[in-house]
Amino acid sequence: MTDEKKIISEKSMPDEQVRELLSKYDKESAYRDLKGKMGWFVALLAVAFSIYQLYASILPPPPAQIHRTIHLAFALGLIYLLYPATGRGHRSKIAWYDGLLALIAVSSSLYWVFNFDQLITRTGNYNQTDIFFGGLVIVLVLEATRRVVGVPIVIIATLFMLYALYGNHMPGFLHHRGVSLKRLISHMYFSLEGILGTPLSVSATFIFLFLLFGAFLERTGVGAYFNDLALTLAGKRIGGPAKVAVFSSALQGTISGSSVANVVTSGSFTIPMMRRLGYRPEFAGAVEAAASTGGQIMPPIMGAAAFLMAEFTGVPYWEIAKAAAIPAILYFTGIWIMVHFEAKRIGLRGLTEEEMPDRKNVWKHSYLLLPIIAIITFLMLGDSPMRAALKGIVMTIIVSMFRKETRMTLPGVFRALEAGARAALGVAAATATAGMIVGVVTLTGVGLKFANGLIGFAGGVPLLMLFFTMISSILLGMGTPTTANYIITSTIAAPAIIAMGAPVLSAHMFTFYFGIVADITPPVALAAFAASGIAGGAAMKTGVNSTKLAIAAFIIPYIFVLSPQILLIDATFFEASFVILTAIIGMLGISAGLIGYWLAPVYWWERIWAAGAGLLLIIPGWTSDTIGMGSLAIIFVLQVIRARNNNKPLDTPLID
Incomplete structure (x- = not known):
């Protein structure tokens, strides 16, 4: 980022290697690199997506069914154009069948837009054409989610819909009367409790704007500045590079929505530094993986889950951000202390003066933090998240003008709008699919059934019930992104904790935390595996070390339930x-x-x-x-x- 500082350029991985690692461990990064006319067409479509979302946030949006289906249509069309069907799919051109699928996905998603008045009129009495298009959208959403998010969430959603259809054959507490295929499809697509439910609504409002804010912020060079600032504050201390990883990942968490992306972007320069100063590869990778995963619990954005939590719990967004502050501080404090003790134990030094960035230059560019400070201030003053995000985008454009290298020209704004739309694709697909899971829960009451089953299995013992809920949340969270992760765990596991008398926010934070640590919990520890790819260490051992470093995340959630004061509830x-x-x-x-x-x-x-x-x-x-x-x-x-x-x-x- 700066002329004076050499360490980042020396220690960073080549861009090609970073992209390769991201594609391997983060499905959202495995997109096509399109050139020529088709590349411009897709870029224009992405920019149109962002412009529509800005329009819908500034002016009164259309009815919920229309607004959410337009959001879904943009997302599905772009996913089929950008993401090949398999990992071996062509990365530089669009297969003819993907172009056809994109066209079908857009037109079928917009069925609500073209037939809004008729569909409202025949609510509950849908015809065969309606059911056909509803079923088609379900299949297309599942396939798009498989491409951009991964298989685990698709399997879970499919199992839930099979449960809705054949639950009348289930034994014990899982038994219900069963649902016809027609009723299931109509509930999934023609109500606001399925695909078009609350999760997609949050994606189409708060989450998109904050992702767009992050895209504009990246254009100012704030990501590299986070690394420089972390080096300045922690680089010369005992075990400096590891502390830099903790500090920079906490900062990256304020704008990042992915543990894996955080690992690869900040870890591409922190892990080589740790290795050079003597950290074992498994420990170096574990520090970055644990710290990057912690970015998802870091207020104010919390991997975009904070907005969903506000909708699901009815607790104001800013109250959730405040409640999450103490646990996040404890999490990063725990990692920082362990890094310090490990460095002292094996006698590791910090960075030398020659390896450090120029401090004056770093502090001179501290204005890059103004948009983040501003957006937090707007939220504290009572602005809605949407309004705060819009003001944050404007502030970012203003801040970019301070330096020639980051000044937002028209092409720069174009690329930021495109990047924001691309960042939203995985969230849109994940929330649409997670909406199906929520829809089955509302249709069958399986959430309460699962809660009663957990309580019965635990024999009514609170700690044992929390332990079983923890295991359920980790299993449900494996291999799924933050937003979908939270939706699944809160829908299935949180009712069990609420049933034992815990506050609603405590229950949701409990399941959220354990869903997040699935990213570093073997055997499916994607963030740890990505870090091991950079460090050159054993993947499973890196995951075990990550779990040890993140021990706070396995302890503190129990305190959420047993003593809610830690979440500032009645404290x-x-x-x-x-x-x-x-x-x-x-x-x-x-x-x-x-x-x-x-x-x-x-x-x-x-x-x-x-x-x-x-x-x-x-x-x-x-x-x-x-x-x-x-x-x-x-x-x-x-x-x-x-x-x-x-x-x-x-x-x-x-x-x-």
Whole structure:
């Protein structure tokens, strides 16, 4: 980004390798690279998509059925033009059948637009033509989702629709009367509880605009600036490159909607730096994977799930962003502390002055953060997310004018509009498919049935029920993007937690967190596998290390339910501050226990003791805090004594 700084250009991976990794682990990045007239046609179609969305956010949009189907038609048409049917499909030209499928997808999606008055008139009494087009849209949405998102969510949606059709043959609590094919299709496409339901509605409003905001922001060079800023603040500290990865990934999370994309973009320069300074490949990859996954829980955007959560829970968006702040701080604090202890344990240095960017130049470009600060300020002042996103886009264009290299000319605006539309394709397909899952839940009541089944299976024991819900959320979240991930887990698993008396927001945050950590939880740890591809380490071992580093994400959600004060639910400022302080000290103990080092090497029995004390401090409550603080104080004294006698780093790794 700057002339003075050399380290990024030296350590970054070649663009071709970055693109190859993204295509391998992130389905949304495996699109065709079209040239010539067809490339221009697709680009113009993408720009038209963005312009329509801007129009619908500034002026009163058309009726919900029309607005959402236009959004869907644009998305499906672009997906079939940009994404080949298989990984071996041609990447530089469009197959004739994909062009035909794009045409059919657009025309069938717009069936609502062409027949709006007639469809409203015959609500509940649809004819054979209606059912044909409804069924066609279902198939086309599933195939488009398979191409751009992946197979897991398509399998889940298909199983749910089969359950709706044949649930009358299911045993036990899953039994229901069954649904006819005609009723299923009409519910999926001709009601606002299926494909055109709340998930697609959020995609067509808040999410699209924030993705467009991110696309404009990237044109200013803010992504590279995040890396420079992280280097400036953390590069020279002990284990500097790993701390840079944590810091830059937290910043990237404010605009990124994908753990894998975050890993590859920021990891392409942080992981080589870590490797050069002596970090083992599995640990270097794990740091980036855990930090990048944490970007999805980072307010204010939270991988776009915050907007969906606001719609599903009825809690105002800004309240959700505030509630998610403390857990996000604890998550990144935990990773930061573990990175610090690991660096001390094996004696790793920070970066030298020659390897650092020019500080004056970095601070001179701090104005690049203004759009993000502005959008948070607008939200705090009470603006709607849509209005805040629009103002953020305008602010980004203004900020781009400060420097010749980033100045938004007409071609620059064109490319930003195109990039925003492309970024929205995966979300549109995922939310449309997830809408089918939600539609089956409303049609059959399976959400409540599943909740009752979980409670019965757990024997009514709250902790056991939360454990089963955690496993369900991780399994449901494997291989699916953040938005679809949250929709699935909250629809299926959250009712079980609500049924045991937990606040609605606590239940949704619980399932959201465990759906997200599926990205780094073996065996399907896509973010960890992408990081291992950069680091050159063993994929599964990288996933295991990522899980250890992200331990906070496996502990804190339980606190959401058992002590909702951590989400600022019914908590005073003093209570919230005390919860933050004790939890951070608790992460210190857990980190020392997992890494095996604090001020000096930690013996095996002290590791268990330290981790237990840290866990007690994370659990809000005077009794647990007192016991945890006292226990940790004893270990600290032992560490001070040992550090005076022997403070040499160990040669053998304690975290593999």
